[in-house]
Amino acid sequence: SQTIHQWPATLVQPVGSPLSLExxxxxxxxxxxxxxxxxxxxxxxxxxxxxxxxxxxxEVPQNLSASRPQDRQFILSSKKLLLSDSGFYLCAWRxxxxxxxxxxxQGTRLTVV
Amino acid sequence: xxxxxxxxxxxxxxxxxxxxxxxxxxxxxxxxxxYRQNSGRGLVHLILIRSNEREKHSxxxxxxxxxxxxxxxxxxxxxxxxxxxxxxxxxxGGFAGNxxxxxxxxxxxxQVKP
Numbered sequence: 001s002q003t004i005h006q007w008p009a010t011l012v013q014p015v016g017s018p019l020s021l022e023x024x025x026x027x028x029x030x031x032x033x034x035x036x037x038x039x040x041x042x043x044x045x046x047x048x049x050x051x052x053x054x055x056x057x058x059e060v061p062q063n064l065s066a067s068r069p070q071d072r073q074f075i076l077s078s079k080k081l082l083l084s085d086s087g088f089y090l091c092a093w094r095x096x097x098x099x100x101x102x103x104x105x106q107g108t109r110l111t112v113v
Numbered sequence: 114x115x116x117x118x119x120x121x122x123x124x125x126x127x128x129x130x131x132x133x134x135x136x137x138x139x140x141x142x143x144x145x146x147x148y149r150q151n152s153g154r155g156l157v158h159l160i161l162i163r164s165n166e167r168e169k170h171s172x173x174x175x176x177x178x179x180x181x182x183x184x185x186x187x188x189x190x191x192x193x194x195x196x197x198x199x200x201x202x203x204x205x206g207g208f209a210g211n212x213x214x215x216x217x218x219x220x221x222x223x224q225v226k227p
Contacts, residue, residue: 006155034215043201043219044156057214090155094215101146102203102215104155 003027006091006105013112019064019078021108023091026072031093033074034102035066038088050074086112118218119202125224132189134221136202137182145178145185150199150220159187159200194227 006023013019025031032051036044046059048066056066063082067075074091088109094102119136126132138145144163148156162169162178162185169176175188189196199222205214 032215036217041222044217046214046216049214059214088153092156092215101158101161102148102156104157106155107153109153 004091004093004103004105006108008108009106010109011111013081013110015083015112016080019076019081019085019110021076021089021091021110023074023076023105024072025074025093028072028093028095030071031095033068034090034092034094035074035076036090036092038090038107040088044090048076081112083112086110119200119221121221122219123222123224125226126192128192128194128225128227130192130225132192132196132223132225134187134200134223136185136187136218138185138202138204138218139183140204142180142204144204145176146203147174147176147185147187148201148203148217150201152198156201189223192223192225194225197223197225199223 003026034049035047037047038044048056048058050056050068053068053071063085064078088107090107091105092102094100119134124132142164144161146161147159149159150156160171160174160176162176164180173190178185199220201217201220203215203217205216
């Protein structure tokens with residue numbers, strides 16, 4: 001069966017520190033991968049998505065970057081965190097093709113202090 | 114910009130009542146999906162409706178789609194306290210060529226009181 005792993009669950013980082021959040025998927029090949037951010041009580045903002053290795057589409061100009069070094073690995077990074085980077089980060093995947101549902105990780109609660 | 118916009122933003126009902134949430138979107142779609150999110154957790158897929166479908170049922174869930182109005186509704190019948198969660202609609206992607214995007218609305222927070 002397919003599973004998605006996202007870690008860590010919570011993270012407290014000082015302003016100006018680097019960030020690396022990792023997401024891995026098991027049990028499927030060539031998935032679409034997504035990073036979303038969710039502010040408290042709000043909807044999901046699409047940050048990045050990837051349809052293949054090395055292919056990253058950025059939706060919102062910001063202090064973050066994403067990479068897909070392997071087919072089932074998606075990494076969200078920042079060189080220097082800002083206070084405004086705080087939020088709930090969600091990784092998701094779905095198979096390519098028509099109308100496929102997305103499967104989400106459990107999320108990372110990032111607090112920048 | 115967000116593709117889907119839900120209303121109401123918040124809904125509070127008594128157990129046993131029905132809950133209706135609405136979603137509007139901006140561009141043409143070939144399907145629309147509804148997801149549920151318990152507080153502080155990831156989203157879970159509930160139901161998908163294709164653009165050539167007008168209504169779809171799954172258990173206590175009923176989804177309608179009106180492509181002429183670019184809107185969808187999610188009805189939860191005979192609600193339970195366990196239905197308390199946030200509900201999101203999502204659109205995008207899936208066309209031949211696979212644009213890949215999946216855009217979510219702002220969500221409706223549903224509280225079902227026992």
